[in-house]
Amino acid sequence: MLWPFNQFVGVRSPQPRTSIPIMDGAGGNNGCHGGGRSLDSKMASPLAQRFGDVITAEQDLRKIVGPPNRWFTSKTLNKLDRRCQDFIAASPFVVVGSTDPSGLVDLSPKGDRAGFVRCLDDATLAIPDRRGNRRVDTFHNVLRSPGVGLIFLIPGQRETLRVTGRALIVRDQNIRSAMADHGQIPDLAMIVGVEKAFFHCGKCMTRSSLWTYKGGRARAAE
Numbered sequence: 615m616l617w618p619f620n621q622f623v624g625v626r627s628p629q630p631r632t633s634i635p636i637m638d639g640a641g642g643n644n645g646c647h648g649g650g651r652s653l654d655s656k657m658a659s660p661l662a663q664r665f666g667d668v669i670t671a672e673q674d675l676r677k678i679v680g681p682p683n684r685w686f687t688s689k690t691l692n693k694l695d696r697r698c699q700d701f702i703a704a705s706p707f708v709v710v711g712s713t714d715p716s717g718l719v720d721l722s723p724k725g726d727r728a729g730f731v732r733c734l735d736d737a738t739l740a741i742p743d744r745r746g747n748r749r750v751d752t753f754h755n756v757l758r759s760p761g762v763g764l765i766f767l768i769p770g771q772r773e774t775l776r777v778t779g780r781a782l783i784v785r786d787q788n789i790r791s792a793m794a795d796h797g798q799i800p801d802l803a804m805i806v807g808v809e810k811a812f813f814h815c816g817k818c819m820t821r822s823s824l825w826t827y828k829g830g831r832a833r834a835a836e
Contacts, residue, residue: 689812689813690810690811690812691810691811691812692737692808692809692810692811693736693737693808693811694733694736694737694739694777694808694811695736697813698775698777698811698813699733699736701766701768701775701813702729702731702733702739702766702775703728703729703733704728704729704768705728705729705731705766705767705768705775706725706726706727706728706729706730706768706769707723707724707725707766707767707768707769708723708724708725708731708741708764708765708766708767709721709722709723709724709764709765709767710722710723710724710741710752710762710763710764710804711762711763711764711765712751712752712755712756712759712761712762712763712781713755713759713761714751714754714755714758714759715755715758715759720751720752720755722751722752724741724744726742726744726795727795728768730742730793730795731766732792732793734789734805736808737807737808738805738806738807738808739764739777739779739805739806739808740789740792740793740803740804740805740806741803741804741805741806742790742793742795742800742803743800743801743802743803743804744795744798744800745798745800745801752804753783753802753804756781756782756783756804757783760780760781760782761778761779761780761781762778762779762780762781762804762806763776763777763778764776764777764778764806765777765814769825770825771816771819772816772819772820773813773814773815773816773819774813774814774816774819775811775812775813775814776811776812776813776814777806777808777810777811778808778809778810778811779806779807779808779809779810780806780807780809781804781805781806781807782804782805783802783803783804783805784802784803784804784805785801785802785803786803789803789805790802790803
């Protein structure tokens with residue numbers, strides 16, 4: 615649904631970890647026995663020195679993976695078209711990515727009834743902040759670096775919608791009141807100015823059988 619913008623001013627037991635052989639600087643396998651190193655070891659050397667054939671330049675990367683698919687890159691939008699807006703209105707789940715001051719990326723999952731993220735217009739989204747653990751990592755990051763990335767999912771759908779833009783935190787009463795749930799008005803909302811949007815290929819969903827996979831449910835519940 616398009617919202618006219620002018621209307622709004624348990625404790626788990628530790629599981630054993632598998633040691634992974636580490637490559638030496640020349641690409642040789644140091645092994646994980648008899649003095650070999652593993653990812654569980656505390657390393658004094660920089661991460662890049664622990665592996666062979668580290669890719670450090672885009673031209674080297676492109677030699678391996680090839681050029682980007684022009685058909686997909688041509689589908690990148692700078693505004694939300696009707697298909698994007700309909701997808702967001704049907705989505706009950708979004709993952710929000712932001713960057714902390716040290717450059718590390720935080721990912722925050724948010725879920726609610728389908729359509730909880732509102733399209734104020736074709737370039738503006740509003741995301742309610744429901745009460746939770748009060749970590750507000752995303753908000754801390756946005757105050758310092760407003761760039762955010764969003765991935766919207768719809769259960770059963772192969773494609774996902776990726777959106778990037780810049781965010782700000784608001785207390786706008788009209789915005790918050792419009793996103794009330796069971797009479798509870800969110801204390802804050804995050805507004806995202808959309809700069810790029812595109813639908814991501816659904817191959818990852820097919821390969822993972824994400825919406826039909828049952829094998830890991832028992833283990834995840836332990």
